[in-house]
Amino acid sequence: MTQLGLQRTPARRIQVPRPTRPRGDGRVALFFIAPVLLGFAIFYLYPTIRGFWWSFTDYSLLADPEFVGIDNYVAVLGDSEFWNSMWVTLCYVVLNVGSQTLIALLLAALMHRLTRSVVLRTTLLLPWLVPNVTVGLVWLWLLDTNLGFVNRTLDTMGLDKIGFFTNPMLAIPTISFINTWAFVGYTALLFYAGMLQIPQDTYEAAAIDGAGELRTFFRITLPLLKPILALVLVVSLIGSFQIFDTVAVTTKGGPVNASRVIYYYIYQQAFTYFHMGYAATMAILLVLILGVLTFIQLRLLRASESQLA
Amino acid sequence: MRRNTALRIAGIATAGIVLAATAGCSTQGGDGGAVTLDYWLWDDAQLPAYQQCADDFTKANPDITIKISQYGWGEYWTNLATQIAAGSAPDVWVDQPSYYPQFVADKQIEDLQPYIDEDPSAVDFDAYVPGIADVYKIDDARYGLPKDWDTIGLVINKQDAADAGIDDATLQDLTWNPDDGGTFEQVIAKLTVDKSGKHGDEAGFDKNDVAVYGFLPEWADGSQGQNLWGNLAYSNGFTYSDVNPFGTSFHYDSPKLAETIDWIASLADKGYAPSFDTQSTLSRLEVLQSGTGAMTSMGSFNQLMFKDTASDYVFAPLPTGPEGRKSAINGLSDAMYAGGKHKDHAWEWIKYLASSDCQSVVGATGVIFPANADASQASVDARAKLGLDASVFLSYAQEPDGTFLIPITYHGAEMSQIVQDAIQSVALGTSDSQSALSDANAKVNALFE
Incomplete structure (x- = not known):
């Protein structure tokens, strides 16, 4: 009993100064956070709450919103265009995130194991520095069927022209490829930074044990990179779901509805058809879907556990 | 205390900058008497x-x-x-x-x-x-x-027409029908040239290796087809709706429209026009100016685009259809x-x-x-x-019922997407025109219930 009591006292003593310190820090911290918090409240929280309210209304943007209960939700779930655009978006995400992650991993591993040239790293980042709309326009012109460089080259080689943006089967793969091209350097750099964190001695040990490059990659690099991999996957998945600009610049959702991704459909409903309430409903559903996906992904990858610890 | 003051000043300064930026970025009208x-x-x-x-x-x-x-x-x-x-x-x-x-x-x-x-x-x-x-x-x-106001006409590459042996009088008085396309289709065929220099109406013409297309159709033309299909369909006896303006019952399921769309789509099958999935993403007028197309339709508001190359192009009225020569007026x-x-x-x-x-x-x-x-x-x-003949755009007004008003309706933006999707699916060959347009018509009419 006394022993226990004695043990407790020092513990208490350590805790004594705490109440004063954190309080002071908290106030200062709040002060520093305030501008961001204010921005968050005005530009994120308030619009989200408003959007949530609009999802229960019939709102044309021009006249006042009118409460309609869950009518919008019922209509969205029965809207074949909504499900089509979810499917199109999913195809895009799988193609884009898949190719981007694989190529970026390969590039990062090459940079890590072969060369550490700064020039090379900077060059890889270049497409990422170009604004998305410019990227879209450049590829639109390069891939144009009549006047584009790529099709002209195919034509002079005696091959058939390819309607990259105008063939419904190719529109989404083309857009995925464009964005992979634009973002792969950035993703590779994130992976590369993650690889630099892996202690060099693990590689030395592997080399002494006679492991080849492939084995080292799968047994050491990949497992130790898992937290970064998980983070990058979650961020690119969410980013990829938000594909809008490239579609808006190149195909505008066409041909017919082959590349009408969910963000473009939401935009059309809100600003072309003036169905703000309906658009808000789809946005809320998208938030729910993305939340669930992120949760599952983090769970599957157990992202918080690093094998380095 | 000191640190707090410094922080406060920093905070106020930040707020000041943000406010100044906000004020600077918005525009203010003058007040008072002016x-x-x-x-x-x-x-x-x-x-x-x-x-x-x-x-x-x-x-x-x-x-x-x-x-x-x-x-x-x-x-x-x-x-x-x-x-x-x-x-x-x-x-x-x-x-x-x-x-x-x-x-x-x-x-x-x-x-x-x-x-x-x-x-x-x-x-x-x-x-x-x-x-x-x-x-x-x-x-x-x-x-x-x-x-x-504006109407629609045709623009033709003068050199291509001369090479094909088409005289100006023919171009100025084209005829069209949905069955064999009339002289309009004959001219389009002649204007089409394959890589080996054979025209579209000659034996041995290779429709898979075309250098210059005879016609560039517009497939992204909403629910009105102002740039081509609307005019042709109207000259074929099609009307958009029960009344205009503000119709509530639409006729997109009319066979008159379906056969018009089929005819335009058939141009690509014959090699006279780029197929839908290999058409350029650039505008038709840009493709025309690049030389890979010989003829297209255009609005009177675009004619000044040709002011520096006026002598290279001929302007002509739309062809006369079964019901006469018709142009949309907007x-x-x-x-x-x-x-x-x-x-x-x-x-x-x-x-x-x-x-x-x-x-x-x-x-x-x-x-x-x-x-x-x-x-x-x-x-x-x-x-x-400037050397641009604009009289073709005025010619419709001289004929009785030569112009028709483009449909003015509520739900215009949604109708535009529905009908355009249906017409593009015909152009892609993924559905036949009659069923695609009937489906679209049902969707359009449902908007007005």
């Missing part, structure tokens, strides 16, 4: 002409300044809707027949009839091209004063924002824009055909000086 009116338009080619009108107007009315903003067609309507939602819409904007009914339904544009009643001499309706003022009339209300207007703060001043400006004074200034540039008939003639003359 009024600044915001005026929006989308065509950058027309901006200088209307700036001239604004300057002349301010000279006559020194207390009213006009601030013109120009946004591209792509952003124009979205920007306008968001500005209206934010309560800061322009006082006057250029309006278009497919968009204005939505603004009327949401009570965002002012009925101008009361202003006209109070000021009967303000507008001379007899001076306008007939029918063009009524586009913006709903019952006794008037939601805009006429600004300009007209823009100036609308007044119902929530504006200076409506009386805005009325003065709209009145001036609709007057022959302003319209002749615009007409003299040749950029568009003003609603005022005399100013229209001035525009035709201005184009003639």
